[in-house]
Amino acid sequence: MLATWRRYAGRHPRLVEAGFLLLVYAATGNQYNEGGPGRWPGLLLATAACISLLGRRSHPGAVVAVTSVCAAISGSIGHLISPLLLLPVIVALYELTLRVPQKTAHGYGIAVIALIVLTALLSDDNNQPWGLKTVSPAFWIMLPVVQGSAVRARRAYLEAVHTRAEHAERTREEEARHRVAEERIRIARELHDVVAHHMALANAQAATAAHLARTRPEQAQTILAELGTTTSSALRELQATVGLLRQSDDAEDLLEPSPGLGRLPELASAFGAAGLTVLVMVDGETRPLSPGVDLTAFRIAQEALTNVAKHAGASTARVELAYTVDRLTLTVSDDGGTVPRAPAPSGGFGLIGMRERAQSAGGRLQAGHRPEGGFAVTAQLPIHA
Structure with a gap:
């Protein structure tokens, strides 16, 4: 069910945004009841605060200022500064914390607390306990700052993990290419050494045998026998070197020890x-x-x-x-x-x-x-x- 709602929200972001702001407006406006200092001034303040939330992503600092001033005015005319009345401020502060440095967000939070608490203390229109005027607003104002900081830290962590994963993937690919290049050079070097040595040796033996064929036939026969040994050794080493290019699944297929x-x-x-x-x-x-x-x-x-x-x-x-x-x-x-x-x-x-x-x-x-x-x-x- 939750996944379905997430997919729906991803397909209709503007509709979800409008529904969210209407809920915030309904919850905030409901605090200005008939028994308070005045319903219509409160509704106007709630409307202004909620409309300003439309710009919380592009101008988060200005939106925090507007919603805080609206809440302070509500408190100054005698309305109880409750969590629901502070709801636009909470939403604005949460968005601000996600988009500005942590020190800046904390500074905004302290300034809003000072404004709201000072307004509540100076207001004589309600006889609320001292704790409801100070501790409660301060708690609800700092809550979105703390939560926003946690969410931002988690996003930064996930981004760092993703970046490291991409870097590790690129590094593995580069390392694999580097190892393939090194292996090609090593095999080419082995082939060069094997071919150059044995071919040069075979050529020299053949030339010597040809030179001694008439004058010293017995020695020429001995050299020709050595020539066969040379070519056999060349074939064995070539087979062992070229065998490195194959992948054998037979664990008992052992290579000849390196010379x-x-x-x-x-x-x-x-x-x-x-x-x-x-x-x-x-x-x-x-x-x-x-x-x-x-x-x-x-x-x-x-x-x-x-x-x-x-x-x-x-x-x-x-x-x-x-x-x-x-x-x-x-x-x-x-x-x-x-x-x-x-x-x-x-x-x-x-x-x-x-x-x-x-x-x-x-x-x-x-x-x-x-x-x-x-x-x-x-x-x-x-x-x-």
Whole structure:
């Protein structure tokens, strides 16, 4: 039933407004009975007060002043200032409290109390008790101010909750887009590392096998066997990386563990089959790395060695691991060889990818030519990221 009335009020706001003001006028005008100081002056005051309520939303302060003056005049001519007589003042003060700052509303309330109570005390036309002239009007005048403040506070709270909810929704959407972008970059980086490394290694192994096919066929066969291992490893890593793009409902479908520095000997052996000797040196006590840092270090070493195989004429490369209490320094260097190879025509994103990997793990990376010749890539990574 209440919901029906609310819907009706929403569809017919002017009709509801007119009905409300007529009820206020009837309740207020009924206080000016025949036994009072005069019916018609009171009805005129009630009419003026109720008509002024039409502008309570656009000019709330002026409406409070008009209704208060009408009530004060009624009290000065001898009418009892009852709650029903103060009804236009109560309605005006409630609307005012919803639309002005709280201090302003309290100021209006105090001023109306002072006006009404002073008028009641100075009037000699009725012999009402002192409490009915002071405490009762003050209570009924402050009631709409208190209630209006509570309603306004609740509206502000609901608006703040709504605003926070909208902000949280926008933030979730932005965070989701940000995470999707980061995941795309991460997968693209993984694909680049896997494809670039294995294709470069396979190309070098194939070229070496072709060169040794006539002079050293046994060694060429060994390199070709290593080439099969290289391509199989490439397919496995590609499958694992591309598998991240799928959503599997099978909880037993486990991914292969991410590679780490524990696979450096395998990596060095693969490059050795391609004609690049990789020396691995460790300085300090080997410390366990967090999975993210372990993967980052391995990928940087893999990419740096791939660049040596592709862009340098060196026959030897060094991978140096220096451990401290909280930091790992990884350096991959070469002496440049006697005949440096020309850079790859595509330019590539190897150095950019390595630098991004180091930064994502909380470290940093430097790369450049060595004064004594060759090229060096140095990454400083935290032990635990």
